[in-house]
Amino acid sequence: MSGMRIGMDMSARMDQKLILAPRMIQSMEILQLPIVDLQAKIEEELQKNPFLEQKEHLGEQDETAEREFNPDAPLKHDETGDLEFSRLEALNRDWDDHFNEEHRVSRAALEEEGDRKLDAMANMPDRPQSLQDHLAEQLGEMELEEDQLRLARHICTYIDRTGYLGTRVKVKKEKARKDEDENEDAEVFRPVSLVEIAQTFDEPVAPEDVEDTLVHVVQKLDPPGVGARTMAECLLLQIAPDTPYRDALRILVRDHLDDIANNRIPVIQKATKFDIPTIQEAIEVLRHHLDPKPGLKFAETGTQYVVPDIVVDRTDDGDYEARLIDDWVPPIRISKRYLELYKSKGLDDAARDRLRKSLQSAQWLVSAVEQRRNTLLKVTRAIINHQRAFLDSGPEHIHPLKMQQIADQVKVHVTTVSRAVDDKWVQTPRGVFPLKRFFGGGKENKQTHEEVAYEVMKQKLMALISDEDKASPLSDEELVTKLNEAGYPVARRTVTKYRKMLKIPSSRQRKDWSRV
Secondary structure (H helix, E strand, O other), X not given: OOOOOOOOOOOXXXXXXXOOOHHHHHHHHHHHOOHHHHHHHHHHHXXXXXXXXXXXXXXXXXXXXXXXXXXXXXXXXXXXXXXXXXXXXXXXXXXXXXXXXXXXXXXXXXXXXXXXXXXXXXXXXXXXXXXXXXXXXXXXXXXXXXXXXXXXHXXXXXXXXXXXXXEEEEEXXXXXXXXXXXXXXXXXXXXXXXXHXXXXXXXXXXXXXXXXXXXXXXXXXXXXXXXXXXXXXXXXXXXXXXXXXXXXXXXXXXXXXXXXXXXXXXXXXXXXXOOHHHHHXXXXXXXXXXXXXXXXXXXXXXXXXXXXXXXXXXXXXXXXXXXXOOOOOOOEEEOHHHHHHHHOOOOOHHHHHHHHHHHHHHHHHXXXXXXXXXXHXXXXXXXXXXXXXXXXXXXXXXXXXXXXXXXXXXXXXXXXXXXXXXXXXXXXXXXXXXXXXXXXXXXXOOOOOOEEEHHHHHHHHHHHHHOOOOOOOOOHHHHHHHHHHOOOOOOHHHHHHHHHHOOOOOHHHHOOHHHO
């Protein structure tokens, strides 16, 4: 048996590692923030850091401030802090008149700012009424026995945000092929049984009693369709005596929802004996007057507003210029009062160390905000140069563009470009778009030998479907043939993928049977 030697050896090895300084990490975090989040971040830091204060006028610039906090000139520190003190002396000397002038009006300005914020808070809209609030309010107005009222309220706790009796859960949806997008969450509805509702009530109750209260109380509430257990039940609850095509509609909802979803009009005609115009009119009533998810109108999502970070304007000579929207971002600077406190000789070492950290944090934030401005402008201007055709003629003229191309032009790492465009919006003469909208790959056009953006292929696909014969819509195979004939090299699975992304139904679902 051979022996085993256990020992310790010393060896030298060279590894290449990327070590990010705290200042660089903060700069990247600030760069990635959209403008509304940046505003919140700055306001939070203004409350926390005594060395930060807000300028009185938006857009106000200081040549000294720009020189001191030039993002291309990193802040350096030596062991004794002498370099930092020399920079503080420069701040004190160059900003002296400016500080003194603004401190005389700071109290009045702060009071005015406080009044504006209070007015804004007073004018904020109230929280919209939720579906549960709406149901509870109606139950409170009904003349019910106490035990039935309590049971009805208990049943309502099982109604989900869409209005159905059950819950919706997120499940991971697996992609079928390697070329599909990353896995994404899918929402699955899980109904709740009458037995479960009965068992969770705080006193004995039979499932039959639960159903009786559900049908005669809960399902009579507004919005119509609430408390349904299936889509068919939900839609049937919404069909009123005066609903157009009421009898035909009830039969279609009860027996043929799947046929309607797949546009199997001949199957419905054969089973119901209705003529095709009657079937199509009833389906139109279903689509435009009945709501498959009646509870969503009470969802507490609110209206989402897009706040552009950048505006691109067309100049008189036909060129384009980009400018940042700074109105939302509080302009910040270093507080002179705390600079003087930091330099005072009466501070002990512990207090000075705490102030040093706050000062350093304030300097980094001012620098990071300015760095964000510069980077965002440089990246946007580079994008404009590449996508002039998009701005001149519309989205169908977009060119393929990779983030690496912009990174090479701006002379930054590609991850910096990615962070700069992430969740940022730009207002252009063509509309408001996410900055990421201007990036995308492409393929070579076989006829012109030019690279064509995938976005252009999608536009061509939409045009082909828009112009097709609705009595005989183009199949995905036929769309592939026409796209290839036009010089766009696409596979069938790509066409299917684009069609689904654009929410365009299949050829069977697009067929207009009234024209057959």
